[in-house]
Amino acid sequence: SGELYCSLPNPRNVHFESTNMRNVLHWSVPEGTGDGVLYKVKYAVYGVGKWIRKPECRNINRTWCDLSSETSDYEEQYYASVKAFLNGTCSAWVETTRFNPLTDTKIDPPMVSVSSTDKSISIILTAPEKWKRSPEEGSISLLQVYPGLQYNVSVLNKKTKKRWFFSISNNTLVVPWLEPGTAYCVSAQIHVTTPLLDSGFSKEHCIATLKDK
Amino acid sequence: SVAEIRAGFTAIKANIQSRDPIRSLSILSHPHSLHKVKSSDRCCITHHLFSFYVDKVFKHCRTEDSFVNRKISSIANSFLSLRRRLGQCHEQNNCVCGEESTEKFKQILANYEGLNVTSAAMKSLGELDILLDWMEKSH
Structure with a gap:
């Protein structure tokens, strides 16, 4: 789909939050935008690089997306990216740093x-x-x-x-x-x-x- | 020790990986994953990879950041001492290279030579956790 000229501010602080390898992508609302912002999410396996859209996180208004299923192979590393939409305009894609489920997860107490x-x-x-x-x-x-x-x-x-x-x-x-x-x-x-x-x-x-x- | 290398790498991981914009290529993990290496080939692949990092990677990893440079040289020193220890295994012929590991290592070198040397070295350095994860899990 041809995308519009993207003048919307970017989503901020796009990062994975992971506990026991439940890997959830989180971000903050673009600066200065009130309600009504929608988002879409994609992810990629490092070394393969093909971006894959996450259908369940298309046109969502929440600021998180559970990518646990897509990032469950902890022998791989991943990137994820978010784009914002509002009133016919959009932001750029904003990426995470490289996510390593093995080292970047938190562990619950026993x-x-x-x-x-x-x-x-x-x-x-x-x-x-x-x-x-x-x-x-x-x-x-x-x-x-x-x-x-x-x-x-x-x-x-x-x-x-x-x-x-x-x-x-x-x-x-x-x-x-x-x-x-x-x-x-x-x-x-x-x-x-x-x-x-x-x-x-x-x-x-x-x-x-x-x-x- | 491996734990020292891990700690040193963790301190500079975000900095080093942010210098590598290429998502679609990996030196160590694609197309062949280290995790598929047979146990009999592990010593040989490890020895090859230590030599690869010492001889090809670290020398091309200078940055403008003195903290990062110090961490890189301390990681390099740890690699040198570990390689020396592994070398003894190699000499006592306990570290035989099978056809599969030779093939896998050729692929790693091909991935490396597919990029200009600075990008290849920085990408390899940014993939140290791939090597460490594999070593810790399989050794």
């Missing part, structure tokens, strides 16, 4: 489950799953994506406020020699050494050791 005996607590950690198209699709743990994935675990004695830190590669940890009848709070973080990626710490999971028999 799931934490705890159980206790009188003198120990057992902690089981579960890494988040990679984004998937539908619930029926097979799950891929981020552990498979990042073979060097480790867990940093914090254990707090609520009574004495003493805190221990552990760094483990497997997903289970037993903390022995604890005080009976005492509350302990556990929080955990994912740490990938290379590429360097850290999740935040999970919220605290507190549990009391059983009282002495």
Whole structure:
């Protein structure tokens, strides 16, 4: 379609926001334009370079577009681009920087489950799953994506406020020699050494050791 | 170490990749992806690629930015020491080059020689994360 002379200001801050490889393109409204701006989106695989339109993000008025499906192969890298339209005029295409799903994603904290005996607590950690198209699709743990994935675990004695830190590669940890009848709070973080990626710490999971028999 | 190379590259990635306007060509990942390299060929391809970066790429990657230049030279030094270590494997014949890896590396050189040297070097430098991702995943 022959496009009009494009005098509209450009969309701003066009970038990918990614968590667990759910890759969503975001941008800001062009400066000085009120309501009514529409957008279209395209993307390209780096090294192939052919721009591909995203039909579900054609003539949209929101300022984001989910490209997770199109960028799910994390052995590839990608560019995306946005163009704005208003009252018969348009902006230029504005591109992202090169997006590498493997290194440019954020990782959620692990799931934490705890159980206790009188003198120990057992902690089981579960890494988040990679984004998937539908619930029926097979799950891929981020552990498979990042073979060097480790867990940093914090254990707090609520009574004495003493805190221990552990760094483990497997997903289970037993903390022995604890005080009976005492509350302990556990929080955990994912740490990938290379590429360097850290999740935040999970919220605290507190549990009391059983009282002495 | 690889982690040092990764950290150095991450610090200059946006700067270096912004100097490479060519989206439709990749030195390392198209048409052949490193991720399709057989495990038996990995050592040889890695050794070839380290030599490629040391002998062909880094020397053509000067910029006007002293911070970027310092990072590039520290990455280059890390490559030199890693290549030395890999060289020992090569000498002990533990790093045999099969036909497929030789073919793949020829393609990489052809991609490189398809551009003028400065563009090819800057593009190769901008693709360091492709090499590092493959190395970390497969080694």
